[in-house]
Amino acid sequence: MQTLSLTGGFRDAPTDAAFAFRAVMNAMAKPGEINSVTGSEPPAGLSIAAGVVLLTLCDPETPLYLAPGFDRPELRDWITFHTGAPFAPASAAQFALGAWDDLPRGDFPLGTAAYPDRSATLIVEVDDLRRDGATLTGPGIKDSAALSLPDRMAFQQNAALFPRGLDFIFTSGDRLAALPRSTKVS
Amino acid sequence: MTVETKEKTRDRQAWMGLLARAEARDLARLWEGFGPLPAHEMLRAPEIGGVMLRGRMGAVGDAFNMGEMSVTRCSVRLADGPDGHAYVQGRSRDKALQAALTDALMQGNAADEVRAKLLDPLAEIESQRRASRAAKAAATKVDFFTMVRGED
Numbered sequence: 001m002q003t004l005s006l007t008g009g010f011r012d013a014p015t016d017a018a019f020a021f022r023a024v025m026n027a028m029a030k031p032g033e034i035n036s037v038t039g040s041e042p043p044a045g046l047s048i049a050a051g052v053v054l055l056t057l058c059d060p061e062t063p064l065y066l067a068p069g070f071d072r073p074e075l076r077d078w079i080t081f082h083t084g085a086p087f088a089p090a091s092a093a094q095f096a097l098g099a100w101d102d103l104p105r106g107d108f109p110l111g112t113a114a115y116p117d118r119s120a121t122l123i124v125e126v127d128d129l130r131r132d133g134a135t136l137t138g139p140g141i142k143d144s145a146a147l148s149l150p151d152r153m154a155f156q157q158n159a160a161l162f163p164r165g166l167d168f169i170f171t172s173g174d175r176l177a178a179l180p181r182s183t184k185v186s
Numbered sequence: 187m188t189v190e191t192k193e194k195t196r197d198r199q200a201w202m203g204l205l206a207r208a209e210a211r212d213l214a215r216l217w218e219g220f221g222p223l224p225a226h227e228m229l230r231a232p233e234i235g236g237v238m239l240r241g242r243m244g245a246v247g248d249a250f251n252m253g254e255m256s257v258t259r260c261s262v263r264l265a266d267g268p269d270g271h272a273y274v275q276g277r278s279r280d281k282a283l284q285a286a287l288t289d290a291l292m293q294g295n296a297a298d299e300v301r302a303k304l305l306d307p308l309a310e311i312e313s314q315r316r317a318s319r320a321a322k323a324a325a326t327k328v329d330f331f332t333m334v335r336g337e338d
Contacts, residue, residue, distance in 0.1 A: 006229045006263070007227075007263070009229070011228075012231070081229075081230075
């Protein structure tokens with residue numbers, strides 16, 4: 001009895017998770033900066049960085065939405081064994097995983113004026129992450145930063161909702177970058 | 187589920203339960219006699235947590251929370267194949283690892299040896315513990331009876 005979904009978690013969970021959390025936190029604090037992470041070997045089809053983010057941020061109290069392209073049994077089993085996160089529809093999710101065009105972006109909770117933290121964080125798998133493309137300004141960015149975003153309009157609309165809105169983590173291979181709702185995209 | 191699968195599941199439940207209830211020192215002592223830990227890969231390193239125990243009065247009625255207990259879990263994969271899992275009572279990481287390894291070995295070719303050297307002695311220890319506890323409890327038992335009062 002051997003199942004692939006049981007392998008590929010953190011080797012040394014406390015240390016690996018601390019490094020990964022630091023990387024995600026830095027990415028969120030400095031939008032546009034690209035960080036490398038290691039430590040997970042998720043099933044085929046999921047990037048290392050997305051695996052690391054899931055292992056670090058998800059637990060039994062964070063409902064996760066899987067976009068149709070990622071909603072596969074082996075991936076569900078892997079996430080369940082290593083994080084225990086329950087799967088939820090988009091409207092009840094705190095985290096979501098998927099490709100940009102695959103995520104029903106209108107359905108996620110945006111938080112409320114009184115509780116803006118009750119919104120979803122989207123983990124978006126992209127083919128490539130480069131420091132060019134859309135211009136980013138706002139908190140955590142000295143003058144301006146650049147990041148290859150899959151869209152511009154959607155992020156401008158999201159930033160206009162501030163303090164409500166979604167936060168984004170982009171993952172590609174072992175690299176990740178983040179775009180919080182406070183960043184202005186142009 | 188076929189009859190055979192059901193039986194296998196019941197068997198595995200029995201030894202996993204036995205390992206979960208065993209004293210850490212008993213399991214450690216038996217493993218010392220059994221040999222070094224087999225080569226394995228750690229799927230989930232031993233981690234300590236808690237579970238809420240729930241009960242029903244007389245096994246009927248609504249469930250209530252009885253209290254929390256410490257539980258340690260661990261998952262391993264042996265170099266030659268099978269996966270072993272353990273959820274054991276207490277806070278001993280060593281016990282969780284030994285229990286997971288025992289579970290894994292029980293699914294391989296060494297099952298008979300493991301049963302003879304680890305599980306049977308553990309079952310023996312458990313039944314002795316139960317018997318001595320029952321004897322202690324029985325010694326305090328009071329039988330009430332009423333003499334005929336002859337009122338009528």
